[in-house]
Amino acid sequence: MTEIENKLPTATPLRPKKRAILVGASSGIGAALAHRLADEGFQVALLARRAEMLEKLTNEINSKHGETRVIHYIHDVTDYKSVPELLKKIISDLGGLDTFIYNAGVAISVGLKSYDFEKDRKMMEINLLGALAWLNPVGELFQNMKSGQIVGISSVAGERGRVGSPAYNTSKAALTTYLEAYRNRLTRYGVNVLTVKPGYVRTDMIKNVENPFWAIPAEQAAKDIFKAMQKRKQEIYTAARWRWVMFIIRNIPSFLFRKLTF
Amino acid sequence: MKKLTLSHLGNFSHSLDTAVYHIRPRFVEEITEIFAFARENDLKIAPRGAGRSYNDAALKGGGIVLDLSLLRCVQAWDAETGILRAEPGLTLETLWQYILPDGWWPPVVSGTMKTTLGGCLGMNIHGKNNFKMGTVGENILEFDAILPNGKEVTCSPKKNSKLFHAMISGMGMLGVFTSVTMQMKRVYSGLVNVREWNVPDLEAQLYALLDGAPRNDYIVGWLDGTARGKALGRGQIHAANYLAKDEDPDPAETMRVDFQTLPDTFFGVVPKSKLHYLMSLGLSNLGVRAVNTAKYLVGRNKSYQQPHAAFHFLLDYVPDWEKSYGKQGLIQYQSFLPKETALDAWTEMLKLSQKRGLPTYLGVTKRHRPDKFLISHALDGFSLAFDFKITNNNRAKLSEMVQDFDKIVLDAGGRFYFAKNSETAPEIARQYLGNETIENFRKLKERCDPQNLLYSDLYERVFAPLN
Numbered sequence: 001m002t003e004i005e006n007k008l009p010t011a012t013p014l015r016p017k018k019r020a021i022l023v024g025a026s027s028g029i030g031a032a033l034a035h036r037l038a039d040e041g042f043q044v045a046l047l048a049r050r051a052e053m054l055e056k057l058t059n060e061i062n063s064k065h066g067e068t069r070v071i072h073y074i075h076d077v078t079d080y081k082s083v084p085e086l087l088k089k090i091i092s093d094l095g096g097l098d099t100f101i102y103n104a105g106v107a108i109s110v111g112l113k114s115y116d117f118e119k120d121r122k123m124m125e126i127n128l129l130g131a132l133a134w135l136n137p138v139g140e141l142f143q144n145m146k147s148g149q150i151v152g153i154s155s156v157a158g159e160r161g162r163v164g165s166p167a168y169n170t171s172k173a174a175l176t177t178y179l180e181a182y183r184n185r186l187t188r189y190g191v192n193v194l195t196v197k198p199g200y201v202r203t204d205m206i207k208n209v210e211n212p213f214w215a216i217p218a219e220q221a222a223k224d225i226f227k228a229m230q231k232r233k234q235e236i237y238t239a240a241r242w243r244w245v246m247f248i249i250r251n252i253p254s255f256l257f258r259k260l261t262f
Numbered sequence: 263m264k265k266l267t268l269s270h271l272g273n274f275s276h277s278l279d280t281a282v283y284h285i286r287p288r289f290v291e292e293i294t295e296i297f298a299f300a301r302e303n304d305l306k307i308a309p310r311g312a313g314r315s316y317n318d319a320a321l322k323g324g325g326i327v328l329d330l331s332l333l334r335c336v337q338a339w340d341a342e343t344g345i346l347r348a349e350p351g352l353t354l355e356t357l358w359q360y361i362l363p364d365g366w367w368p369p370v371v372s373g374t375m376k377t378t379l380g381g382c383l384g385m386n387i388h389g390k391n392n393f394k395m396g397t398v399g400e401n402i403l404e405f406d407a408i409l410p411n412g413k414e415v416t417c418s419p420k421k422n423s424k425l426f427h428a429m430i431s432g433m434g435m436l437g438v439f440t441s442v443t444m445q446m447k448r449v450y451s452g453l454v455n456v457r458e459w460n461v462p463d464l465e466a467q468l469y470a471l472l473d474g475a476p477r478n479d480y481i482v483g484w485l486d487g488t489a490r491g492k493a494l495g496r497g498q499i500h501a502a503n504y505l506a507k508d509e510d511p512d513p514a515e516t517m518r519v520d521f522q523t524l525p526d527t528f529f530g531v532v533p534k535s536k537l538h539y540l541m542s543l544g545l546s547n548l549g550v551r552a553v554n555t556a557k558y559l560v561g562r563n564k565s566y567q568q569p570h571a572a573f574h575f576l577l578d579y580v581p582d583w584e585k586s587y588g589k590q591g592l593i594q595y596q597s598f599l600p601k602e603t604a605l606d607a608w609t610e611m612l613k614l615s616q617k618r619g620l621p622t623y624l625g626v627t628k629r630h631r632p633d634k635f636l637i638s639h640a641l642d643g644f645s646l647a648f649d650f651k652i653t654n655n656n657r658a659k660l661s662e663m664v665q666d667f668d669k670i671v672l673d674a675g676g677r678f679y680f681a682k683n684s685e686t687a688p689e690i691a692r693q694y695l696g697n698e699t700i701e702n703f704r705k706l707k708e709r710c711d712p713q714n715l716l717y718s719d720l721y722e723r724v725f726a727p728l729n
Contacts, residue, residue, distance in 0.1 A: 010723040012318070013277030013593050013652055013684045014661035091268065092305060095323030095719065096280035145270035145281055 008043045008068050008094065019094040021045045021087075023077060023134060024104030026053040028203030029153060032222035033103065035061060038069040040226065042099075045090045046072040077104045077130025084137050091141075099229065100138045101151040102131045107168045112261075120167035127171035132178065139182055142191040149192045151229060152179040156197045156242050159250050163261060183234060192232040196225050199242040214239060271327060275316045275584055276591030277652055277684065280323035280719075282308075286332045290349070290440045293328070293408050300326055300715050308718035309434035311381025312353060314374060316594040317684035318719035319385070319433055325717070328438065330380050336360055337441060344446035345403065350380025350439040358571070359519045366446035367570055369401040374577040380439045385681035386431035386635050389574070390480040390502075393629040397640060399430035400633060401445050409437040410711040428706050431635035433680055435721050436710040451505035452516030454480070454573050459563040464495020464612070465605055467627055468644055471499070472601060475629040479503045480573070485625030486558055487612065487648065488551040494612055497625070498561050502573050522571040524579060534581055541586035545651055550623045587651045595622075595664055596639075596647040596682040598630060603674035604644045611667050615648075618663055620656060622648035636703055637695065639679040647682065661685065680720060688727040700728050 011017040020037055024030045026048035037044045038061045048054045051074045058072045071093060075086060091097050105127045108119045131152065142148030157165065158172030176195055183193035200212035201221045216239050224238040237243040252260075272279035283305065287293055300307050308322035310329045321327065334351035341364035348357070355375035357368055370389045372382065381387075383405065386397045395401065404418040407429060415437070417426035429436045461467040467483050474481045478501040485497040510516055528534050544553050577583065584592065599607055615621050626647045630640045639645075650660055664683075668690050671678070677694045678686050692700055703725070707714075717726070 010318070010719060011278065011323075012723070013275070013591065014657050014664070015685075016278070016657075089304070091281060092324035097324075141268050141281065144267050147270055147279075 008071065010095065017095075018042045018098045019044075019096050020099035020101060021047065021090055021094075021097065021138075022101045022103060023047045023075070023130070024102065024153075025072070026050045026057060029198065029201055029218050029221050029225075030103040031057055032218035033101065033225060034070060036219075036222040036226050038065060042069070043094055044070045045094055046070050047075040047077075048072075048104075049074065049076045077133070078125045080129065080133040083133045087134070087137050087141075097138075097141065097148065099149045099151065100134070100142075101153070102134055103153040104130050105153065105155075105171075107157075107165065110165065110167070112163055123167045123171050127168070128174050128178075131175055135178070135182060139186060139191075143186060143189045146190045148190075149194065149229060149232070150179070150182060150186070151194045151196060151225065152176075153196045153198065153225075154179065156199050156237065156246050158197070159246050160252075160257065192234075194225075194228055194233055195235045196228070197235065197237045197242065197246070199237065199239060199245070201238075214241065268324075271313075271321065273317060273321060273591075274314045275593065276587070276589070277316070277593060278318055278321060278591075278719075280321055282322060282325060282327040284327050284329060286329045288332050290333060290408070293438050293440070294412070296326065296328055297408075297410050297412075297715055301713060306717035306722075307715050308720075309380070309384065309438055309716065311351065311378030311384070312376045314372075314377050314381065315385065315681045315720075316592075317680070317682070318723060319680060320381075321719045322717065323719055330438070331378060333440075334378075339364075341366070344448060345443060346446055347441060347443045348379060350378060350383070350442060352379050353377065354379075354382070358522075361446055362449075362452060362517050362519065362522065362570070365449060365513070365517060367449045369395045369445065369447040370398040371574050373575065375571070375575045376578065379442045379444070380434075383430045383439055383442060384432065384434040385679075386633070386638070387681065388628070388630065388640065390482040390500075390628060392640060393475040393481075393631050394479060395447075396631065397431075397633050397635065397638075398444075399427075399635050402426075402430060402442060403445055404443040405429070405439050406441040407437040407439050410713065410715040411709070413710075414440075425706065425710070427634055428636040428703065431637040432703070432706075433637065433720060434718065435716045435725070436706055437716070449504055449517075449570070450507045451510030451513045452518070452521055452569055453505055453510060453567040454502040454570060455505060455565065456500060456502045456568045456573060457563075457565045458498055458500045458561070460496070460498055460558060460561040462496050463493060464609055467495055467497050467499070468601070468605055471627060471629040471644055474499065474501050477501075481629055483627035484557075485622075485627055485646065486554040487615065487622035487625045488547070488554050489558070490616060494609060496558060497627070498558070500573075502568070505567075516569065522569045524571060524575070528580075534579075537580045538582045538584075538586040541580065541583065542588060545586055545588070545623060547619065547621060550621070587649075588653070590652040590654065592652060593650050593660070593664070593684050594647055594682045595650065595667060595685075596645055596679045597667065597671040597676050598639055598641055598643060598645045598679065599671065599674050599676040600641055600643040602643075603676070604646075607670050607674035607676065608646055610670055614666060614670075615663065618659060620650060620660055620663055622650060624649040636699060636706075637680065639677050641675075641677055643676075645679075680724070686724055688724050691724050692728055700725075704729050 025046035054072045154176045155172040158176045179195045200215035221238045228236040266283045268281040271282045306325040310320035313320045330351040333349040336348045338347040344366045372387045382398045386399045480502040489496045
């Protein structure tokens with residue numbers, strides 16, 4: 001774990017700062033969201049495993065704004081034990097915390113005839129267990145503070161189990177359910193829990209997908225997510241039309257779904 | 263120490279909030295343990311009394327707020343000499359209630375009685391008698407403190423004099439007070455003689471303070487920030503004097519605590535705990551203008567007697583008054599100007615605020631004299647405190663305006679106050695405090711707190727960048 005020793009400008013009543021942690025920030029939706037949050041005046045702790053990309057992103061954002069708006073921490077989300085201490089340090093560095101975003105996720109392609117526990121485990125560890133490791137201390141913190149916002153980047157993929165990605169679907173379904181439970185737990189304490197379900201987004205994650213239909217740029221997803229955060233929504237699809245597509249897909253009877261190949 | 267969790271904490275004026283480890287020691291000995299805990303966990307500490315500062319002085323986001331409000335014992339009280347020794351968390355409210363029945367009153371009090379002794383010393387507060395009794399620090403005989411470097415010190419104007427004059431006014435950044443010995447003021451009645459009169463403009467207001475100060479024990483002005491043109495800076499002056507010996511026919515009665523206690527209802531009808539809801543309806547440019555105009559027009563030259571508590575603690579008259587400023591809270595902007603330049607500078611500032619559609623909703627003027635404390639706000643002149651309501655729409659405009667104010671005040675040789683102003687930039691602080699003061703403070707900080715354990719958000723914002 002390393003960190004750039006840049007000082008974030010301190011907040012004042014007339015120059016207030018929202019403070020966020022973004023886990024899984026180095027590329028894709030995470031990187032776009034990092035830009036978006038910094039553009040909107042947030043001070044953000046960016047976390048990711050890939051040091052070089054993260055440093056590049058940090059420098060890019062800070063030089064764009066001519067001041068330190070983001071700081072970064074190299075972190076592997078499967079290093080569960082390090083989370084409580086790291087969270088404490090980040091809150092001390094940020095001077096508080098208003099928003100927590102879990103965006104770390106991998107989709108490892110598995111063939112239709114592939115049965116590979118290691119691949120499945122990796123997806124469960126990064127997409128789900130990493131989220132749980134963070135959401136527990138963050139949930140407790142926000143419950144104590146009686147304020148805060150949790151954003152979980154899940155996926156439309158969590159809505160059905162499909163032939164090509166059993167573990168990915170499972171990890172996202174579990175994350176969606178977990179976030180729902182947190183919403184039910186924490187709304188009464190004034191905490192907002194937003195579940196984001198992206199469809200295809202043009203990122204590295206879908207580079208092997210043959211025909212990613214309706215794929216939107218990561219910046220568009222980040223824009224939708226930020227808007228939903230501001231409106232303190234509970235759940236969004238990005239792009240929005242996926243809500244209707246998924247309504248249909250969710251309702252395809254199993255005897256038909258078994259015959260489909262996607 | 264038991265497991266600590268972060269909790270939500272804001273400032274008095276509801277303009278800042280953050281997550282902190284809020285620790286309330288019950289014994290002085292715990293302070294050393296908290297220092298050790300902070301060191302082990304790489305956390306910073308902001309000491310806090312009652313948390314009545316209008317800025318980030320008693321906050322440390324993501325760090326420890328060392329709340330001293332439970333250390334509030336009166337350790338010694340001599341009703342013959344009027345010397346009191348108490349722990350730093352003792353509030354002025356408990357203090358005056360403790361000593362008044364014996365015929366004493368705190369020599370210097372803030373506009374609220376909720377403040378603590380430790381907080382009063384840390385910010386070196388002043389009252390409506392600054393021109394006469396100085397700041398609170400000038401009435402402190404001695405204090406004990408624990409420093410982050412592990413030392414326990416006793417300071418008085420003669421012993422450890424340098425540290426005495428720096429810890430008082432040092433915003434809690436050099437050490438933590440553990441005991442304060444203070445000389446009280448003898449009074450012969452629970453009442454003060456008050457006279458109030460209108461002043462038609464700023465010049466008359468400042469002249470009234472200048473002329474009235476030598477002849478009164480207390481003097482304070484209310485300024486109507488919405489009045490324009492020839493009436494710019496108009497307002498009301500309140501001057502008060504202690505009663506002479508034997509002037510009060512029944513001092514034992516007027517010095518009873520019950521006699522002093524502020525009423526619970528407004529006009530005998532409206533419960534005062536709900537009054538801030540009503541006030542919030544009037545807190546717009548138009549509403550304040552109407553209320554201020556009415557207040558000015560009904561103002562008459564009159565004299566009356568009033569209990570000490572009622573005269574001094576106007577801010578406590580409406581409980582939770584700060585909530586009437588709404589969810590975004592308020593900022594207070596207080597500037598101190600030499601008597602020679604005050605009129606022109608404040609005329610310019612009042613005009614500017616009106617031109618930009620950001621009139622102050624409350625203006626308060628006072629008369630001051632300089633003092634010997636290191637981070638001093640006082641000078642031979644006046645102060646003017648402005649309250650501004652914050653809204654989501656006016657933040658940027660307000661921010662720009664207070665920066666313009668800073669320039670005007672600095673050009674006029676003025677000073678600022680770290681219990682009030684929330685936007686003071688490091689360079690502004692350097693300009694009015696001077697390099698020598700900054701350097702002296704830095705050296706003391708290095709000596710008392712080499713690891714920078716005491717590090718409030720205020721210190722981080724203003725002083726850390728200057729080192």
